[in-house]
Amino acid sequence: xxxxxxxxxxxxxxxxxxxxxxxxxxxxxxxxxxxxxxxxxxxxxxxxxxxxxxxxxxxxxxxxxxxxxxxxxxxxxxxxxxxxxxxxxxxxxxxxxxxxxxxxxxxxxxxxxxxxxxxxxxxxxxxxxxxxxxxxxxxxxxxxxxxxxxxxxxxxxxxxxxxxxxxxxxxxxxxxxxxxxxxxxxxxxxxxxxxxxxxxxxxxxxxxxxxxxxxxxxxxxxxxxxxxxxxxxxxxxxxxxxxxxxxxxxxxxxxxxxxxxxxxxxxxxxxxxxxxxxxxxxxxxxxxxxxxxxxxxxxxxxxxxxxxxxxxxxxxxxxxxxxxxxxxxxxxxxxxxxxxxxxxxxxxxxxxxxxxxxxxxxxxxxxxxxxxxxxxxxxxxx
Numbered sequence: 001x002x003x004x005x006x007x008x009x010x011x012x013x014x015x016x017x018x019x020x021x022x023x024x025x026x027x028x029x030x031x032x033x034x035x036x037x038x039x040x041x042x043x044x045x046x047x048x049x050x051x052x053x054x055x056x057x058x059x060x061x062x063x064x065x066x067x068x069x070x071x072x073x074x075x076x077x078x079x080x081x082x083x084x085x086x087x088x089x090x091x092x093x094x095x096x097x098x099x100x101x102x103x104x105x106x107x108x109x110x111x112x113x114x115x116x117x118x119x120x121x122x123x124x125x126x127x128x129x130x131x132x133x134x135x136x137x138x139x140x141x142x143x144x145x146x147x148x149x150x151x152x153x154x155x156x157x158x159x160x161x162x163x164x165x166x167x168x169x170x171x172x173x174x175x176x177x178x179x180x181x182x183x184x185x186x187x188x189x190x191x192x193x194x195x196x197x198x199x200x201x202x203x204x205x206x207x208x209x210x211x212x213x214x215x216x217x218x219x220x221x222x223x224x225x226x227x228x229x230x231x232x233x234x235x236x237x238x239x240x241x242x243x244x245x246x247x248x249x250x251x252x253x254x255x256x257x258x259x260x261x262x263x264x265x266x267x268x269x270x271x272x273x274x275x276x277x278x279x280x281x282x283x284x285x286x287x288x289x290x291x292x293x294x295x296x297x298x299x300x301x302x303x304x305x306x307x308x309x310x311x312x313x314x315x316x317x318x319x320x321x322x323x324x325x326x327x328x329x330x331x332x333x334x335x336x337x338x339x340x341x342x343x344x345x346x347x348x349x350x351x352x353x354x355x356x357x358x359x360x361x362x363x364x365x366x367x368x369x370x371x372x373x374x375x376x377x378x379x380x381x382x
Contacts, residue, residue: 050101196237203366222263
């Protein structure tokens with residue numbers, strides 16, 4: 001619990017010193033990143049039984065996953081962990097197929113108690129802070145990129161100026177190539193052991209990222225209601241998996257993401273395969289609050305979403321939107337592409353101590369490139 005207390009204190013300190021926040025000139029030299037930072041791709045055979053699909057991915061990362069869970073358990077009272085091991089293990093069969101079977105297989109392959117394997121998957125419903133961008137080049141081709149920031153308040157290491165959970169997660173990142181009958185259906189970036197989807201591409205059809213939406217009626221409430229049997233909403237990570245698995249067009253994906261009742265509010269950033277097909281879907285748990293669509297007829301060539309409603313000012317100690325928009329405009333539409341987007345997302349504070357990876361997607365080519373990210377000092381904690 002000492003690390004959690006340190007994290008809360010850190011937030012208060014930086015709230016009082018917000019004027020010292022680090023902004024830097026828009027970078028022009030971050031791309032290409034070092035080749036060693038590029039994530040490996042592993043195949044997930046969807047023709048296997050759910051309990052067996054992840055075994056070959058979990059086994060090489062078993063030690064790293066165990067280390068991460070140990071850090072998470074230090075941040076949570078031991079009595080809570082005891083309850084989790086018992087309660088969540090008992091409700092695993094309430095999860096829909098194939099997800100219940102996949103989590104059981106992950107628990108077996110990793111040696112984790114079943115309840116802790118469920119808890120690990122819950123974390124991503126409520127702790128994901130990010131920056132996502134969909135942009136169109138002057139030839140009408142769409143590009144989709146994101147920084148995945150994770151670990152806020154999850155253990156600040158004041159000796160190394162890092163977030164403990166974020167550091168452990170960097171050792172668990174892979175690109176998963178979902179295949180049936182030996183053919184790629186879609187690809188997604190995963191933290192090994194987490195079966196939901198936060199970043200994905202369905203080649204030649206659409207691209208998708210999810211950002212957390214902070215709300216008083218947030219993921220905690222939805223998950224508690226689900227555990228108690230009050231809510232029948234869908235887990236966010238399962239909804240995005242369902243979308244990647246079943247939707248065969250941008251419009252169908254948009255419909256599913258807009259109308260499905262969920263456990264946690266979210267922003268879904270969706271890109272299609274035709275000029276102007278891009279939107280940010282702002283969700284409460286029950287419905288779509290706002291649909292923000294690209295309008296190229298008005299000169300709108302990109303959408304940038306962080307973790308705040310786009311029609312409201314961002315939280316004053318977490319404004320990644322303003323510098324991000326500045327860098328996109330400075331890049332211009334002629335600069336749209338992997339190089340330009342990676343430079344924008346590598347500029348502080350879009351790049352910060354929580355940033356674990358930057359993903360770059362181009363739907364027509366079916367390309368998903370993802371790179372491990374770190375923010376050297378001086379760097380803003382989020």
